[in-house]
Amino acid sequence: MHAGKTSGGYRGGSFAPLKKNEVEHIHSVALDLLEKEGTQVNTLTGFETFRAHGAVVDESSRIVKIPRSMVEDAIAKAPKRILLAGRDEKHDLELEGTRVYLGTGGTTLNVLDLDGIWRQSTLQDVADIARLVDALENVHFIVIPVYPSELPEERVDINRFYASLKNCSKHIQGGIYTMNGIRDVIKIGEEIAGGAEALRKRPIISFITCQISPLKIDAHYGDFMIEICRQGLPVSISIEPLSGATAPITLAGHITQWAAEALSGITLCQLVNPGTPCLPGYVGTITDLRSMGYVCGAVEQGLLNAGVAQVSHYWGIPCYSTSGMSDSKTLDAQAGYEGAMTTLMASLAGANFIHDAAGLMEFAMTCSYEKYVIDNEIIGMAMRAVRGIEVNDETIAADVIMEAGPGGNYLTAEHTVQHMRGEFYFPTLSDRERRQEWEAAGALTAQQRANARARQILAEHQPLPLPVGAEERIFARVPGLVKL
Amino acid sequence: MFRSALSGGQYRPLSDSAIRTIHAASLRILSETGVNVANHEARTRFRQAGAIVDGERVRLPAALVEDALATIPHQIILCSRDGQQDLLLKGQRVHFGSGGSPGTVLSVGTLQARPALLRDVSLLAILADVLGECDFFVLPVTPSDIPPQAIAVNRFYAALKHTTKHIMGGLISLQGARDVFAMGEMIAGSADALRERPFISCMTSWMISPLTFDGDVTDILTFWCQQGMPVALSSAPMAGSTAPITLAGTLVQLNAEQLAGMVYTQIVRKGTPVLAGYIPGQMNLQTGGYLAGTPEFGLMQAAVAQLAQFYDVPLYCTACMTDAKTLDEQAGYEKATTLLLTAMAGASYIHHALGMVENMNAVSYEQMALDNDIILMVKRVLRGIETDDEHLAVDAIQRVGPGGQYMDDDHTITHLRSEFCFPRLADRQSRSAWELAGAREARQRATDMVQRLLAEPRQSKLPPSLDQAIRARFAVHDGLEGDE
Numbered sequence: 017m018h019a020g021k022t023s024g025g026y027r028g029g030s031f032a033p034l035k036k037n038e039v040e041h042i043h044s045v046a047l048d049l050l051e052k053e054g055t056q057v058n059t060l061t062g063f064e065t066f067r068a069h070g071a072v073v074d075e076s077s078r079i080v081k082i083p084r085s086m087v088e089d090a091i092a093k094a095p096k097r098i099l100l101a102g103r104d105e106k107h108d109l110e111l112e113g114t115r116v117y118l119g120t121g122g123t124t125l126n127v128l129d130l131d132g133i134w135r136q137s138t139l140q141d142v143a144d145i146a147r148l149v150d151a152l153e154n155v156h157f158i159v160i161p162v163y164p165s166e167l168p169e170e171r172v173d174i175n176r177f178y179a180s181l182k183n184c185s186k187h188i189q190g191g192i193y194t195m196n197g198i199r200d201v202i203k204i205g206e207e208i209a210g211g212a213e214a215l216r217k218r219p220i221i222s223f224i225t226c227q228i229s230p231l232k233i234d235a236h237y238g239d240f241m242i243e244i245c246r247q248g249l250p251v252s253i254s255i256e257p258l259s260g261a262t263a264p265i266t267l268a269g270h271i272t273q274w275a276a277e278a279l280s281g282i283t284l285c286q287l288v289n290p291g292t293p294c295l296p297g298y299v300g301t302i303t304d305l306r307s308m309g310y311v312c313g314a315v316e317q318g319l320l321n322a323g324v325a326q327v328s329h330y331w332g333i334p335c336y337s338t339s340g341m342s343d344s345k346t347l348d349a350q351a352g353y354e355g356a357m358t359t360l361m362a363s364l365a366g367a368n369f370i371h372d373a374a375g376l377m378e379f380a381m382t383c384s385y386e387k388y389v390i391d392n393e394i395i396g397m398a399m400r401a402v403r404g405i406e407v408n409d410e411t412i413a414a415d416v417i418m419e420a421g422p423g424g425n426y427l428t429a430e431h432t433v434q435h436m437r438g439e440f441y442f443p444t445l446s447d448r449e450r451r452q453e454w455e456a457a458g459a460l461t462a463q464q465r466a467n468a469r470a471r472q473i474l475a476e477h478q479p480l481p482l483p484v485g486a487e488e489r490i491f492a493r494v495p496g497l498v499k500l
Numbered sequence: 501m502f503r504s505a506l507s508g509g510q511y512r513p514l515s516d517s518a519i520r521t522i523h524a525a526s527l528r529i530l531s532e533t534g535v536n537v538a539n540h541e542a543r544t545r546f547r548q549a550g551a552i553v554d555g556e557r558v559r560l561p562a563a564l565v566e567d568a569l570a571t572i573p574h575q576i577i578l579c580s581r582d583g584q585q586d587l588l589l590k591g592q593r594v595h596f597g598s599g600g601s602p603g604t605v606l607s608v609g610t611l612q613a614r615p616a617l618l619r620d621v622s623l624l625a626i627l628a629d630v631l632g633e634c635d636f637f638v639l640p641v642t643p644s645d646i647p648p649q650a651i652a653v654n655r656f657y658a659a660l661k662h663t664t665k666h667i668m669g670g671l672i673s674l675q676g677a678r679d680v681f682a683m684g685e686m687i688a689g690s691a692d693a694l695r696e697r698p699f700i701s702c703m704t705s706w707m708i709s710p711l712t713f714d715g716d717v718t719d720i721l722t723f724w725c726q727q728g729m730p731v732a733l734s735s736a737p738m739a740g741s742t743a744p745i746t747l748a749g750t751l752v753q754l755n756a757e758q759l760a761g762m763v764y765t766q767i768v769r770k771g772t773p774v775l776a777g778y779i780p781g782q783m784n785l786q787t788g789g790y791l792a793g794t795p796e797f798g799l800m801q802a803a804v805a806q807l808a809q810f811y812d813v814p815l816y817c818t819a820c821m822t823d824a825k826t827l828d829e830q831a832g833y834e835k836a837t838t839l840l841l842t843a844m845a846g847a848s849y850i851h852h853a854l855g856m857v858e859n860m861n862a863v864s865y866e867q868m869a870l871d872n873d874i875i876l877m878v879k880r881v882l883r884g885i886e887t888d889d890e891h892l893a894v895d896a897i898q899r900v901g902p903g904g905q906y907m908d909d910d911h912t913i914t915h916l917r918s919e920f921c922f923p924r925l926a927d928r929q930s931r932s933a934w935e936l937a938g939a940r941e942a943r944q945r946a947t948d949m950v951q952r953l954l955a956e957p958r959q960s961k962l963p964p965s966l967d968q969a970i971r972a973r974f975a976v977h978d979g980l981e982g983d984e
């Protein structure tokens with residue numbers, strides 16, 4: 017790990033629930049589905065794009081059957097390495113292969129604040145969470161987490177992005193609500209990055225659009241996808257198959273359908289603008305069949321994300337994945353084990369851009385300030401696991417062992433001093449005291465300690481300022497921004 | 501009949517070449533540096549077998565290790581008393597159970613720490629007997645109300661009276677070992693019958709790291725091996741104090757210690773069923789104490805699963821641990837992290853997996869119930885993603901088509917009970933339903949469950965006449981006499 021850098025970027029891949037031939041089979045079945053059954057494309061521009069390039073289309077049903085070769089072409093053209101830049105270069109994400117980064121997710125309408133009050137989220141929350149995340153060493157990027165309930169829709173996009181950019185020097189990705197929003201947000205990005213070309217070269221912002229399961233590209237979000245591709249900025253294509261509702265109940269069927277859906281989106285992006293950076297996105301999960309409700313903390317979600325990451329690795333295209341959520345309504349043991357399991361599995365599998373991994377609780381309906389601090393720890397631990405065990409002459413320490421000998425000790429060995437800082441992850445939240453000391457310090461739970469750390473960060477942390485003059489230029493160029 | 505067990509191995513932190521490197525370094529340490537053996541009898545056995553003995557130092561040529569690996573069993577059956585819940589330890593099959601044995605328990609409901617009593621052994625056995633994911637019972641606490649010389653036999657008696665699952669425990673003294681074996685003999689009918697179906701076994705901490713045989717415990721190990729009973733070796737070097745600070749270095753030393761132990765057991769009695777007992781530990785750099793809930797801890801447990809598989813010997817190891825003092829979110833994420841890593845690597849016999857908190861310093865009834873859920877989830881991960889045609893669900897995807905839904909599709913109905921796991925304590929309700937039910941945290945729901953289970957009518961697992969005979973021969977009781 018380099019000093020000053022975040023913990024992101026280590027390579028996963030040590031966990032592989034699918035065998036290589038199984039991945040190939042899923043890929044091949046997905047291509048068959050697209051060629052023979054097709055997908056529904058409700059964006060007119062998208063539909064016409066597919067038709068113009070020779071896909072078999074049906075006007076009345078809007079079904080597009082995509083030839084195998086067209087998909088294979090798109091896979092070949094899609095970038096295998098995607099830079100998602102930070103305002104501060106040390107936060108750059110270099111998505112490729114099995115490199116792993118984790119960050120926040122959204123978009124919720126509620127927050128659980130540091131006074132324990134559950135309420136509607138505001139633009140101030142967007143700014144505060146961005147500043148909190150800026151200081152959390154293991155949260156590698158922001159996916160804009162909350163919706164400012166006090167703003168009219170046409171002012172939401174610009175304000176969400178601006179408040180996030182201003183308060184955090186990590187990469188900012190977000191969902192969008194209006195076409196004008198996309199264009200204005202890009203203007204904001206250009207002013208900060210130093211021009212249109214500079215932004216394309218070092219995209220400090222990127223966008224999320226979505227497809228609808230099963231096998232449908234929506235008119236509204238499909239148009240957004242096309243616009244973002246034309247603008248040449250990175251786009252994550254979020255797809256949310258739900259086992260038993262909008263996808264087959266079996267995990268393999270679910271992944272297969274997702275693969276077909278993701279390939280249809282990638283193909284459209286590459287037809288619109290060959291070489292444009294697009295991330296096949298996965299936010300699927302299962303439904304609890306006792307209530308037919310959506311669940312987020314299910315361990316199956318970890319398996320699904322790992323499988324999806326393996327399929328993406330097969331394509332060589334960096335993926336947008338999901339982990340770390342919980343169904344718990346409070347920050348209890350359940351929230352801990354549910355979040356840790358899916359985050360660990362997605363990370364070990366080598367998913368590239370894992371969002372939702374910090375801050376979300378209650379089926380991803382609420383963002384919790386305390387949970388950002390807790391998840392920062394969970395991600396730090398997962399990244400230590402991803403880093404794995406280095407085995408070389410220096411680390412196996414045979415000579416050190418022989419020198420210590422039977423009954424010896426290593427406390428004062430030179431080897432110990434040399435490696436004591438680099439070998440272990442040092443927690444920022446977890447309690448490692450003895451019971452007496454823990455009790456003497458107030459017997460605080462993880463949640464209480466997280467509350468204290470979040471308060472301290474929000475009281476003290478100052479993000480990297482925007483470039484001189486950028487703020488004035490942005491306000492001049494983009495009306496509707498709120499000054500916080 | 502064997503308890504069902506799933507196989508790990510989907511996660512491999514060490515490459516094949518790293519495993520060979522560790523193996524070679526361990527052999528070098530055993531032949532060049534060797535181990536200290538203070539126990540005269542053991543040293544004599546080593547000399548007669550061909551080891552090079554110099555004072556207390558015993559050096560083991562590689563050939564001796566090879567001999568041991570040639571006679572050590574590759575599979576072990578740890579029996580249950582009802583014959584329905586035997587454990588087949590073999591390959592990458594994974595089992596989960598309790599562990600021991602601190603002198604502290606957390607009281608049900610209040611979670612206040614207090615000294616453990618013999619009745620806790622009984623009550624925890626009752627709980628372990630009914631918890632569905634608990635494969636075996638390791639005697640979990642050291643009772644404070646029993647004189648030291650009577651602890652071994654009383655603990656085993658209390659456990660034998662209240663669970664038919666396989667019971668493993670420490671024997672504390674040679675006399676304790678003799679008494680426990682004699683009690684087993686009475687229950688089985690004869691020594692041969694007990695050897696034939698060993699429903700009890702022991703672990704021995706015969707090794708004081710680094711590389712030193714404990715004099716007294718080696719006598720217990722020798723006695724137990726001579727009886728032909730299954731034994732788990734246990735050595736727990738701590739990275740940074742009693743082992744090199746690097747993970748790989750700790751693994752090399754631990755591997756050397758385990759190989760020395762395996763050699764010894766096979767010298768005492770060829771074919772003795774041995775669980776290699778790799779317990780790699782990590783020092784708390786702040787306090788010098790032991791750490792248990794760390795990602796490095798989980799990584800090392802996963803690595804030793806690979807080492808045991810390399811030697812094709814069943815493995816006894818540790819996971820589902822936490823350094824938290826209470827059942828908070830930290831307990832959740834630390835337990836999930838360590839257990840998932842260990843189980844996915846295919847560890848045979850994971851003890852400490854139910855009930856431990858505060859690393860190994862306390863047992864909590866509620867935590868046992870929560871851990872049962874964590875294990876259920878981890879087992880779902882081990883089951884993985886089935887990819888046969890039925891699970892790939894291509895027919896269902898085609899039948900439902902773009903924009904359709906799966907809820908009432910036959911494929912959904914067929915798989916809805918089997919494809920997902922259903923944790924018993926996880927809250928998956930809406931916030932309003934959860935609040936209506938009292939807004940209870942996971943640990944409070946666990947309290948409800950524990951109280952309900954312990955309130956059920958108790959049934960002795962020992963026939964009355966046998967029970968009487970045992971009590972006539974040994975001064976034992978189960979601590980529950982005052983109840984009802």
